[in-house]
Amino acid sequence: MTEPVVHVIHENPDWFAPFAAAFDANGVPYREWLLTGGALDLGDEPPPGVYWSRFSASAHTRDHGHSKEHTRAVLAWAEAAGRRVVNGRGVLEFEVSKVVQLASLRAAGIDTPLTRVVIGTGNLLAAAADFPTPFVTKHNQGGKGLGVRRYDAVADLAADLASGVHEEPVDGVTLLQEYVAPGDGSITRVEIVGGEFVYAIRADTVHGGFQLCPADACALDPETGRPILPPGATLAPVPGQSLFSLREHVDPALLESYLAFTARHGIEIAGIEFLESADGRVLTYDVNTNTNYNAEIEALAPRSGPGQIARYLGALLELERSTGPELEAMRAG
Template sequence: MSLLPATPVVHVLHENPDWFGPFQAAFEAAGVPYREWLLVDGVLDLDEAPPAGIFWSRISASAHTRGHGMSKDYTRSVLNWLEAYGARTVNGRRTIELEVSKVDQLTRLRAQGFDVPRTRVVVGTHRLAEAAADFPTPFITKHNQGGKGLGVQKFDSAAELAAAIAAGEYAEPEDGISLLQEFVVSAHAEVTRVEIVGDEFIYAITADTARGGYQLCPADACAIDPTTGALLLPPGATIMPEAGQQIFALREGFEHPIIDRYRDFLRTEGIEIAGIEFIETADARVVTYDVNTNTNYNAEIEAAAPKSGPGAIVAYLAGVLAASYPQVGGKP
């Protein structure tokens, strides 16, 4: 979108055009001015003031899997610069730390009283089997800088984990940090994700873990192999998805005290847009395990939902833009 530099717009900081389509459509349908800023590589002049507008970060913890290993630190630099100049950010500098660190997410969730999986943090893959020696079994491993189920594998013993590492079957985490985590068993082979935008509950969805395994990205691009276009059997899945089959479903009429607790959590952490995932166990635990701050939306869910996730985000951003530039109503 071509706009004059002085025009206040919503600057969208991201690194994956494949995920941007639904948001682009929502911006254009609402007539909200925006500009994409791909944080893959570039030049940043710290002596130059930021352009007019607000800045929404959609940087993902899995950027390195798309060849964008520099995006995380580039984003840190850009957000430091923006906030030093007083620019209005949405999911700003603090949020990127939560996005790229499961440890950060779990410690903050635990601090606010949420039930989270028992977790042991291991720095250095060579220490994993040793750390697992007295850990309750079965357990899963997980990459600290996650997304798309990175590094998530189930093991029945420390010896099995040691053998997998020796065989090269455990991928080295991007930041060198792995998690050993209790294997939480869902009562219904599903997890729930709660979508919140600007303190508003949008909707909840369920994900079929039998077919989705540990890779529960709802974006349509996550369902197929980017090279062959073939359907993928995600890590941890036990049933191969079929063409046209959805692993996500709208959780209609979802009312639960966890919604308000998540809203409180996000307010406390300064996060404005997120999808938070939890598991309901057979023994009545509600276990929260993931905070996704670059949340994506599934097209089938959007067609059935009472309100649109991307639409709610664009409406919220339009309000922030207007409040930040009242003299022009947020528009050129």
């Protein structure tokens, strides 16, 4: 029988190096499984071990438009066979839909920005006609700040639609959302692994705008090697400048609400983002289920995000190794 390992299913090798290093450092055997097309025989038995889904909502921007369905298929196959899956099919729906995120956050009593969901770009202008300004547009299946633009007037949106500047969302769903400026020019991302708070990072929205992916691979233009000026940034990033810093304190009640929320929805690994407005509101607006980590923050943090993930998945793998043969015997019997 094949030895159980952690199966890391994803589509972007550029983001994987910190996790590979953490698995190696903690002695956790793993398999990097790229879901970028191919075939799956449902009659085969899924390999033993723990399955960790790291599908990214921005996969289609890397010419991996079929990876979402590939991931759904593999997760369905693994779950149906009783394999231990971390961030499974239900969690995948959070990753690919901001509507799912926001509706679920609101249902949990967690404050979110005022949002209107628009299906079909042809309906966007009419939907915006009576929406409070300023507002932003967002792609429902986002990541990397996809489709995020600020508008101070509906006429500006009309001009973008007429000129063809507006980007079509991959699933045809656009969000209209109130624009809320952070009171201190930053947002906060809370990192959670296995039901535990790991640390929080503060991200500079003045220089980072709407595109605040913390992975090193997100920071530079692949052609010029220079810092990218993200959409919504007021000032251009400076070479060598970090957009991220460690945040020392987050309201314990807010943290508790996030831990309860992720537990309720089976989200085992996540980065949840919120902002604090000038008028005192605390608004949660994004749930990242394929969270990345920043190397500079990792060097300062009290414990490592990838390290926590490796240890958590390693413990699950040990549990699978100890109970797996018993479960297989029960199925056979």
